[in-house]
Amino acid sequence: LPPSTPVSVTYVDEGGMMATGTQYSKEAHDISDKGHSSRELSGVCRQLETNRSVTSLVWSGNVLGDEGCVALGKALTVNDSITKLDLRNNEVGRQGCEAIAESLKNAKFCTVRELVLEGNPIGDDGLAAIVHALYKTKVGLKMGMKRGIDENGERHDALSLQAFTAFVQVPSVLTYLNISNCVMGPLAVEAVSNLIRSSMSLTHLSMGWNALHDESAAAISGPLAANHVLHCLDLTGNCLTDACIKPLTQATTQNRTTLQLLLTGNQLTEPGMQEVDNAMLANQKRRYNAGVI
Numbered sequence: 001l002p003p004s005t006p007v008s009v010t011y012v013d014e015g016g017m018m019a020t021g022t023q024y025s026k027e028a029h030d031i032s033d034k035g036h037s038s039r040e041l042s043g044v045c046r047q048l049e050t051n052r053s054v055t056s057l058v059w060s061g062n063v064l065g066d067e068g069c070v071a072l073g074k075a076l077t078v079n080d081s082i083t084k085l086d087l088r089n090n091e092v093g094r095q096g097c098e099a100i101a102e103s104l105k106n107a108k109f110c111t112v113r114e115l116v117l118e119g120n121p122i123g124d125d126g127l128a129a130i131v132h133a134l135y136k137t138k139v140g141l142k143m144g145m146k147r148g149i150d151e152n153g154e155r156h157d158a159l160s161l162q163a164f165t166a167f168v169q170v171p172s173v174l175t176y177l178n179i180s181n182c183v184m185g186p187l188a189v190e191a192v193s194n195l196i197r198s199s200m201s202l203t204h205l206s207m208g209w210n211a212l213h214d215e216s217a218a219a220i221s222g223p224l225a226a227n228h229v230l231h232c233l234d235l236t237g238n239c240l241t242d243a244c245i246k247p248l249t250q251a252t253t254q255n256r257t258t259l260q261l262l263l264t265g266n267q268l269t270e271p272g273m274q275e276v277d278n279a280m281l282a283n284q285k286r287r288y289n290a291g292v293i
Helices: 038-048 065-078 094-106 123-135 186-198 214-226 242-254 270-289
Strands: 006-012 018-024 027-030 054-058 084-086 114-116 138-140 147-149 155-157 167-169 176-178 204-206 232-234 260-262
Touching: 038 065, 065 094, 094 123, 123 186, 186 214, 214 242, 242 270, 260 270
Parallel strands: 027 054, 054 084, 084 114, 114 176, 176 204, 204 232, 232 260
Antiparallel strands: 006 018, 138 167, 147 155
C-alpha cells in the first residue's frame, strides 16, 4: 500500500476564518486480475486499518473469499478514507458479504460511495444483509439539526438532539451499487426496494444477470416511482417479460429524475422495448418542459 503521508493545509472554516489542518494524499490500490489469495489480501487489509491515503480498492479478479472479507470488514470498521470497493469476481460468498455488511453497520463513519460485488456467489441472504447494512449505516448526529430520528424510530426536535450522543441509523452515502450476477432472490429484492425508497444518494443500481422475474420488477416499481435521485437501473440479462412493462413504465413516468432503464437480454418483445423507450423519452420531455433539465 502507498504510505499515509500527512500534509499540512490551510483552509477557510465554516465561520469564514483561516484555519490549518492535516490532509493525506489520495491513492487508488488497483490489483485487478492478479490472482492474489485470501491470505495475501488479508495482510493488505490489516494495513488498511491505519492507512489514510488509499481511497479506492480495485481488487476485481482475485480470490478474496469469505476469510478475506472478514479482514476487510475489520479494516472498514475503522478506516474513514475508502470511498470505492470493487470486489467483482472474488469468490465472495454469503458469509463474506455478511462480514462486510456487519462492518458497514458498525463503522464509525461509512464513507463507501461505490460498491461493486458483481460475479460473486453471494446468494439471497448475503445480498439482503449487505443492502440492509447500506440502508442502516451509522452517521453521527450534528448539532443544529431541526429534526432527527433516533434508533427507535422516534422523532426529536433540535433541543432533545443535543442530548442524544449515540449514532442514528440513516441511508448511506452510496451512489453506485453493482450486484449483478450474485444469485439474487426475494429477500434481496425486498432489501433493494427499501434502499430505493429511502436513498438520498444512489444514482446507479445494477441488478443484471440475476434470473429476476416480473414479480421482482413489480416489487421495485413502487419505490422507483417515488425515488428522486436514481438515474440508471440496469436489469440486463434477467427473465423479465412484457408483463413487467406496465409497472416499470408507470414508475418511469412518475419518477422525478431522467431515469434510464436497461432491459436488453430479457424476454421482452420488440413492441415492449419500444414502449419502455417511449416512457423514458416522455419522462425526459416532461422534465425538459418543466425546466428541470
